[in-house]
Amino acid sequence: MFFLKDLPSRRMVTGYADRFEGVDPAKVSDxxxxxRAASVLIRDLESYFAAHGLSQLRFLTLIVIDREPERTSLSVHEIADRLDVSRPVLTRTLQTLHKAGLVTMNANEDDARSKEVSLTKAGSDRLEQVLPGYFAILDRAMSGDGNDLN
Amino acid sequence: MFFLKDLPSRRMVTGYADRFEGVDPAKVSDxxxxxRAASVLIRDLESYFAAHGLSQLRFLTLIVIDREPERTSLSVHEIADRLDVSRPVLTRTLQTLHKAGLVTMNANEDDARSKEVSLTKAGSDRLEQVLPGYFAILDRAMSGDGNDLN
DNA sequence: CCGATATAGTTACCATGATAACAAAAGGAC
DNA sequence: GTCCTTTTGTTATCATGGTAACTATATCGG
Incomplete structure (x- = not known):
């Protein structure tokens, strides 16, 4: 996360960057x-998800299983292939989702090391419940509310 | 942080977003x-800072003290005014910087509650050592290396 | 001056990210 | 078949974000 409330002015960035070769102050400012914009947005989302018993990562985990065509389950390593988090974090996230009753975890018949993760009805329902607000927050974030990216 | 490796296609976003009124799929994709771009960049930076005994927040803390015109110290709450983190996190960050010898913390003569934080020589030196690479990483991140923001 | 309130900073505790090291099963060389 | 490596997932531990509750000092109304 990036925590600087007031970004340095273009002039200040230029003052710093001129001391180093090959650095474009405009790119640094961008x-x-x-x-900054992403950090604020991510925080908004985390707060929204927390109000619905989720987190950004728990939500993405549900989404990744849900959006898979032709499949009703994914193995842990397939989920890991799609999400850029460490394995231990994924293990813990799945345990949390399982305790909350949003996913089931079953043994894979063909590979005793592997586990198949599926959404429960409660998991799908939670996703449906959360999606409208999620899209609304993303839409609003890109609608010129002062993030200086427009 | 946002961990989805492969962002949904515009078509898939449209499929989801069409179910909700007033949501612009282009904005959602943006x-x-x-x-995603910011998360990858922030991770790069954290890794860079870690290699120099810092973190993004410790670095920003040093920067806000250093860049203050006409001042050689800031109180903890002045630093907090400039950084968007909770007070306890700032307390711990300053303790870490103090243990590492990068800042000094002195009593304020006029207000016994307050503490004045200053950079040590080692703190300024560390900042100087880290800045070129910092700007280089920011410049490179905005130079069309596949973040889809160009 | 004195009690109530506000401000400065800390401590205690929890959530969530990381790496390192591990156990168990699968797969491959021979 | 047996050994060696790879793959799958977990546990243990640490770093860093958060909130709630605390102490100590300052400030303000009367």
């Missing part, structure tokens, strides 16, 4: 604005 | 790309 990168700072990008990180 | 928001997802924004979060």
């Amino acid at each position: 990168a700072l604005a990008l990180m | 928001a997802l790309a924004l979060m």
Whole structure:
């Protein structure tokens, strides 16, 4: 996360960047604005998800299983292939979702190491419940509410 | 942080978003790309800072003290005014910086509740050491290396 | 001056990210 | 078949984000 409330002015960035060769102050300013806008948005989303018993990662885990065509379950490593988090974090996230009754975890008949993760009805329902607000927050974030990315 | 490796196609976003009124699929796609690009960049930066005994927040803390004109110290609450983190996190961050010898913390003569934080020589030196690479990473991130924001 | 309130900073505790090291099963060389 | 490596998932531990509740000091109304 990027926590600087007031980004440095273009002039200040230029002052710093001129000391280093090959650095374009405009790009630096853009990168700072990008990180700031995303950090604020991510925080908004986390807060929204928390109000619905989820987190960004728990939500994405549900989405990744739900959106898979022709499949009703994914193995843990298939979920890991789609999400850029460490395995231990995924293990814990799935345990949390399982305790909350949003996914089931069953043994894979062909591979005793592997586990198949499926959404429960409660899992699908939670996803449906959360999606409208999720899209609304994303839409609003890109609708010129002062993130300086427009 | 936003962990989805492969963002949904515009078509898939449209499929979801069409079910909700007033949601512009293009904006949703932009928001997802924004979060993904920033998450990758922030991770790069954290890794860079870690290699120099810092973190993004410790770095920003040093920067806000350093860039203050006409001042050689800031109180903890002035730092908090500039950084969007909770007070306890700032307390711990300053303790870490203090243990590492990068800042000093002195009593304020006029207000016994307050503490004045200053950079040490080691703190300024660390900042100087880290800045070129920092700008280089930001510049490169905005130079069309596949973040789909161009 | 004194009690109530506000401000500055900390401590305690929890959630969620990471890496390292592990157990168990599968797969491959021979 | 047996050994070695790879794959799958977990546990243990740490770093860093958060909120709630606390202490201590300052400030303000009377």
